[in-house]
Amino acid sequence: MKKNLRILVIISLFNNQSCNMKNDIKLLNKSDFQKNIEGKTTDLFILKNKHNVITEITNYGGRVVSLWTPDSNGNFEDIVLGFDNIDDYINADEKYFGATIGRYGNRIKDGKFIINNKEYYLEKNNGPNHLHGGQRGFSDVVWDAKQIDNQTLELKYYSKSMEEGYPGNLNIRVVYNLNDSNELKIEYFANTDQSTHLNLTHHSFFNLLGAGEETINDHLLYINANSFTPVDETLIPTGEIELVSDTPFDFNLPTKIGNRVDQDYNQLNYGKGYDHNYVLNNSQSKEIIAAKVIEKKFGRTLEVYTNEPGMQFYGGNFLSGTIGKHDKTYKKRSAFCLETQHFPNSPNQENFPSTLLKPNEEYYSICIYKFSIN
Numbered sequence: 135m136k137k138n139l140r141i142l143v144i145i146s147l148f149n150n151q152s153c154n155m156k157n158d159i160k161l162l163n164k165s166d167f168q169k170n171i172e173g174k175t176t177d178l179f180i181l182k183n184k185h186n187v188i189t190e191i192t193n194y195g196g197r198v199v200s201l202w203t204p205d206s207n208g209n210f211e212d213i214v215l216g217f218d219n220i221d222d223y224i225n226a227d228e229k230y231f232g233a234t235i236g237r238y239g240n241r242i243k244d245g246k247f248i249i250n251n252k253e254y255y256l257e258k259n260n261g262p263n264h265l266h267g268g269q270r271g272f273s274d275v276v277w278d279a280k281q282i283d284n285q286t287l288e289l290k291y292y293s294k295s296m297e298e299g300y301p302g303n304l305n306i307r308v309v310y311n312l313n314d315s316n317e318l319k320i321e322y323f324a325n326t327d328q329s330t331h332l333n334l335t336h337h338s339f340f341n342l343l344g345a346g347e348e349t350i351n352d353h354l355l356y357i358n359a360n361s362f363t364p365v366d367e368t369l370i371p372t373g374e375i376e377l378v379s380d381t382p383f384d385f386n387l388p389t390k391i392g393n394r395v396d397q398d399y400n401q402l403n404y405g406k407g408y409d410h411n412y413v414l415n416n417s418q419s420k421e422i423i424a425a426k427v428i429e430k431k432f433g434r435t436l437e438v439y440t441n442e443p444g445m446q447f448y449g450g451n452f453l454s455g456t457i458g459k460h461d462k463t464y465k466k467r468s469a470f471c472l473e474t475q476h477f478p479n480s481p482n483q484e485n486f487p488s489t490l491l492k493p494n495e496e497y498y499s500i501c502i503y504k505f506s507i508n
Contacts, residue, residue, distance in 0.1 A: 159186070159188055159202045159210050159212075160212075160460060161180070161188070161190065161200075162178060162190055162199065162200065162218050162219075162459070163218070163219075164177070164178045166178075166218060166219035166220065167192050167194070167199075167219065167220045168220075169194075169220045169221070171194070171224075171276050172276070174276035174278075175276070176192060176193055176194040176220050176276055177192065177193060177279065178190055178191070178192050178199065179191050179192070179193070179279065179281055179287050181284065181285050181286070181287060181310060181311075181312035181318070182284060182285070182312065183285055183312050183313060183314050183316060184314050185314070185316055186202075186210070187202065187203060187204075187312065187316055188200070188201075188202045188312075189201045189202070189310075189312055189318055191287055191310055192220065192223070193276060193277040193278070193279040193289055194220055194223055194224075194275075194276055194277075195223065195232075195233040195234060195272065195273040195274055195275065195277075196233065196234030196272065196273075196277050196289050196291075196308055197216065197223065197231065197232040197233045197234070197273070198214055198216075198232040198318075198336075198338050199214075199216045199217075199232060199459075200212045200214060200216060200459065201213055201214045201318070201338070203434065203505050204507070205432035205433050205434055205507070206432060206433025206434075206507045206508070207432075207433075209432075211343075211344035211345075211432075212344060212345050212459065213340055213341060213342055213343075213344060213345060213434070214231075214232055214338045214339060214340060214341075214345055215231050215232070215338075215339040215341070215345045215346070215458055215459075215464050215468075215469050216231045216232050216339075216345070216458060216459055217231065217458055217459060218458075218459045218460065226456065227456065228452075228453070228456055228464075229266075229273060229274070230266060230273055230337045231337070231338075231339055231458075232337065232338045232339070233272070233273035233336075233337045234272050234273060234277075234289075234308060234334065234336065234337075235266045235267060235271065235272060235273055235334065235335045235336070235337050235473070236267050236271060236272035236293075236306070236332065236333070236334045236335075237267050237271070237272065237293065237297075237298070237300050237304070237330070237331070237332055237333070237334075238264070238266070238267055238300075238331055238332070238333045238481075238489070239266060239267075239333045239334060239335035239337075239446075239473060239475045240265070240266070240333065240335075240411070240446060240473075240475060240477075240478035240479075241260060241263045241264065241265050241368075241369060241370055241478045241479060242256060242263060242264040242265075242331075242478075242479055242481060242482065243262075243263055243368075243370045243479045243482050244258075244262055244263065244264075245257060245258040245262075245263060245264035245299070246264075246482075247331060247481035247482055248481075249301065249329050249330070249331075249490070250329065254299055254300065254301055255299050256268055256298060256299035256300070257269045257270075257298050257299060260368075260369075261368050262368055263368055263369075263370060264299075266337075267298060268298035268299065269298070270298060271298065272291065272293075272306075272334075273337070275291060277289035277290060277291045277308070278290045278291065285311055285312045285313060285314075286309065286310065286311045286312075287309070287310040287311075288307065288308070288309050288310075289307070289308045289309075289310075290305075290306065290307050290308075291306045292304070292305055292306075293305075293306065295327075295328060300330050300331070301328050301329070301330050302326040302327055302328035302329065302330035302491075302493075303326065303327045303328070304324055304325070304326045304330065304332070305324060305325055305326075306322070306323070306324045306334075307322075307323040307324070308320065308321065308322055308323075309321045309323075316505070317502075317504075318503070320336060320501075321498070321499075322334045322497065322498065322499050323496065323497065323498055324491070324496075324497035325491075325493075325494075325495070325496055325497065326491050326492070326493060326495075327493055328493060329490060329491070329492045329493065330490075330491055331480075331481045331489045331490055331491070332489060332491045332497055333475055333476045333480070333489045334497075334499065335446075335473045335474060335475045336473065336474075336501070337471060337473060338471065339450065339453075339464075339469035339470070339471055340427075340436065340469055340470055340471070340472075341468055341469045341470075342427065342429035342432070342434040342435075342436060343429060343431060343432060343434075344432075345458065345459065345462060345464075345469070346458060346459070346460070346462025346463060346464060346468070347462075347468070348468065349392065349450075349465070349466075349467045349468050350391055350392075350449070350450065350467060350468065350469060350470050351390060351391050351392025351395070351467060352390055352391075352392065352429075352430075352431075353390070353391050353427050353428065353429050353470065354388040354389065354390055354391075354427065354428040354429075354430070355385050355388065355389060355390075355391050355425065355426070355427050355447075355470075356385055356386070356387065356388045356389075356425060356426040356427075356428075357385040357386070357412050357424070357425045357445070357447065358386075358414060358415050358416075358422065358423050358424055358425065359378065359385075359386075359412035359413055359414050359415055359424075359445070360377060360378060360379070360386070360413070360415060361375045361376060361377055361378060361412070361413040362375075362376060362378055362383050362410050362411060362412045362413060363375060363376070363410070363411045363412075363413065363444070363477055363478070363486075364376045364401055364410075365401065365404055365405070365410065365478075366404070367404050369404060369405060369409060369478075370478065370479050371411065371477060371478050371479050371483065371486075373483050373485065373486075375413055378412075381399070381401075382394035382395070382397050382399050382401075382402060383401065383408075383410065383412075385425075388426070388428060391408070391449060391467075391470065392467070395407045395408060395449060395467075405451060406451040406452070407449045407450075407451035407467065408447050408448065408449040408451070409446070409447075409448045409449070409451060410446070410447060411444045411445070411446050411475070411477050411478055412444060412445050412446075412447060413443065413444060413477075414440070414442070414443060414444060414445055422439065423437055423438070423439055424438045424439060424440045424442075424445050424472075424474065424501075425437070425438040425445060425447070425472050426438070427470070427472075428508055429508075430508070433507050433508050434505060434506075434507065434508070435505065435506045435507065435508045436472075436503060436504070436505055437502070437503070437504040437505075437506070438472050438474065438501065438502065438503055438504070439500075439501065439502035439504065440474035440500060440501035440502065441499075441500045441501075442474040442475055442476065442499065442500075442501060443476060443477065443487045444474070444475050444476060444477045444487075445472055445473065445474050445475065446471065446472070446473040446475055446478075447470070447471070447472060448470065448471040448473070449467055449470055450466065450467045450468055450469040450470055450471075451466065451467060452466075453465060453466050453467065453468055453469065454466060472503075474499075474501035476488075476489045
């Protein structure tokens with residue numbers, strides 16, 4: 135069987151040493167996540183390793199709801215944005231906190247593509263374009279959940295042919311494992327009975343100071359990319375590959391995220407800041423770093439590794455004061471996303487790496503989010 139290599143996500147949460155927990159971890163109420171939606175039951179699942187690292191995950195949208203990691207003083211904070219009950223996720227204007235994104239992560243121009251000379255039409259839910267799988271993408275469905283053990287959660291979803299306009303019946307399996315090496319590993323598997331486009335990704339919003347704290351403008355960011363895909367005013371790639379050198383998009387040396395974000399530069403104006411796909415260097419090896427984020431105040435560091443050809447860097451430009459967990463306010467640019475992926479609008483760009491998944495091929499992928507102390 136031909137393999138179509140795509141996404142596995144590993145989050146290594148800190149060095150392989152246990153630390154003393156100096157503040158309380160505030161777990162959410164499981165009952166606040168239990169709801170019947172179209173005959174399926176949502177719930178909240180807790181994964182915990184021997185170092186007291188904890189993540190809470192709901193099968194509504196396959197979302198990472200919380201992620202508690204230590205700082206350089208051993209204090210734990212929840213470093214991902216989200217809500218403390220299922221209803222807020224369902225009704226939120228911000229739909230993607232911590233979610234599994236599909237069938238297609240990012241944008242598809244004019245909500246359409248052609249496979250085998252047949253044109254398919256998708257939901258236009260982002261101006262004239264299709265975004266993150268449509269009005270009801272994988273972030274809005276209830277996944278079948280099975281907790282394998284205290285450190286492993288398996289989610290499954292069967293996406294029927296023509297759901298949100300995509301051809302092919304698609305079987306998807308996502309496995310979360312929080313191991314004792316302090317890695318939250320997220321593996322994606324899928325197969326189809328008809329050629330279709332597939333580009334799954336993970337959409338946690340991170341703030342290494344803690345969710346709901348000050349902006350991420352002082353976080354230092356390094357991205358291992360010499361090029362990015364410039365966009366038009368609707369954030370669709372033009373098809374060009376542009377060098378980052380001598381632009382505000384050059385993060386080849388660690389640079390504060392906020393240093394150049396408000397420069398008068400057309401690409402920043404289009405995205406109201408950073409919301410762009412980077413063309414990663416040496417992306418065929420999972421051993422090559424894609425990005426690194428350093429937060430000096432509390433000493434957390436995040437590294438991203440992937441074999442994906444691209445990574446979307448989003449700087450939280452459209453956050454607008456949403457009230458999240460523990461009544462904290464999520465203000466503009468108070469979080470960042472690093473979404474490993476194939477390029478936006480790949481189905482309509484022959485020069486971009488293909489996202490076409492065919493019958494008898496197996497979809498599988500790798501990305502590593504690694505946390506440590508600096």
